[in-house]
Amino acid sequence: MHFYDASISSCTGKSHFPERILSVRSCSTVIAVGLENEIQCFCIYMENYENLESYIRVVKLPSPTSFSLLMDLTGEERPHLAYPDSTTTGLVAVHDICAWTHSKKLINAHNHPIAALRFNDDATLLATASNIATVIRVYAVRKQECLFVFRRGLARTVTVNSMAFSADSRFLCLTSNTETIHVFKLEGTLPKFLHLEDELLQKSLEQSMPPQPVGWYDYLAGPTRAATEYLAPARDFASATLPEIGNVNIACLKKINGKLHILAAISSRKFFAFLVNEEEGGPCTLVNSGKLISKVCFHLI
Structure with a gap:
């Protein structure tokens, strides 16, 4: 794995692993390296990236063969x-890297194997899609509770290329191997970020509360929560059509001058920007397009 400093356009170091590297994810404090049969996470405590031998390996997690390609860290x-x-x-495994035990939480997200997953910025929400990709689900990470169910479409089976939340977690976009970019709107109360101390305090308060008598609500609560899986999925709020598609199409949501945009790139090194109507939704307007510069790509090769 090579460390590349874009500010000086050069590689600053490299690290070797015993297996083929499938993916790399990072945030300001952790680097996760996805190998063929495991995921290794390292704690970052220096700004000079030369190799991973200087860093503490926080955790080493076994994963299904080649499925670390789909991991996400945020x-x-x-x-x-x-x-x-x-x-x-x-099944989706979720680890709190800061927790001392690194205990694994499991979310039974779909009946079919996972094809894509994505956190929002503060890791309170997790979006998932299976290899069938007709339904997209959004879960509250802390409670492993399904909050939203969206339908991409039933006309054809697709391969999901990317998913991304907006910065405020109110919108989710999805790209596939087709020309359509779907935008889903998350309407309702969203979970808030809780610090570790807040979670421990809340847990202790729940344990200290006296037991309540069982009522009709307690009998219905479980089936009601499970029923979220069977509610009619919502269709996309907005959509954009790519003028052309590549082998891989990826997109993100970004506010530009106070307005929400879809920023999309395809594997043929072309870039497209669409304006999203946050109030009414519907078809998105193409406002810009161009060719991606290849200078950085050549340096990485």
Whole structure:
């Protein structure tokens, strides 16, 4: 794995691993390296990136073969790591990297194997899609509770290339191997970020509360929560159509001059920007396009 400093356009160091590297994710305090059969996480405590031998390896996690390619890592104060935990079902493993035990939480997200997953910026939400990709689900990470269900479409089976939340976590975009970029709107109460001390305090308060008599609500609570999986999924709020597609199409959501935009790039090194109507949704307007510079790509090669 090479360390590249874009400010000086040169490689500053490299590290070797015993297996093929499938993906690399990082935040300000952790680097996660996805290998063929495991994920290694390192704590960053220096600004001079030369190699990973200087850093403490926080945790070493086994993963299904080649599925570390789909892992995601995010969260500045409380980094979380997520990756598919099964090759045959839709189980997702979530680790709180800051927790001393690095205990694994499992989310039964889909019936089919996971094809894509993505955290929001503070790791309170996790979006998932299976290899069927007709339904996208959004979970509250701390409670492993399904909050939103969206339908991409039923006309054809696609391969999901990317998913991304907006900075305020109110929108989620999805790209695939088709020309359509879907934008879903997350309407309702979103979970708030809790520091570790807040979580421990809340847990102690819950344990200290006297037991309440069982009522009808207690019998219905479980089925009601489970019923979120069977509610009619919402369709996309807005969509954009790429003028052309590549082997891989990726996109993110970004506010520019106070307005929400889709920024999309395709593997043929072309870039497109679409304006999203945050109030009414619908078709998004193409406002800019161009060719991506290849200078950085050549340096990386």
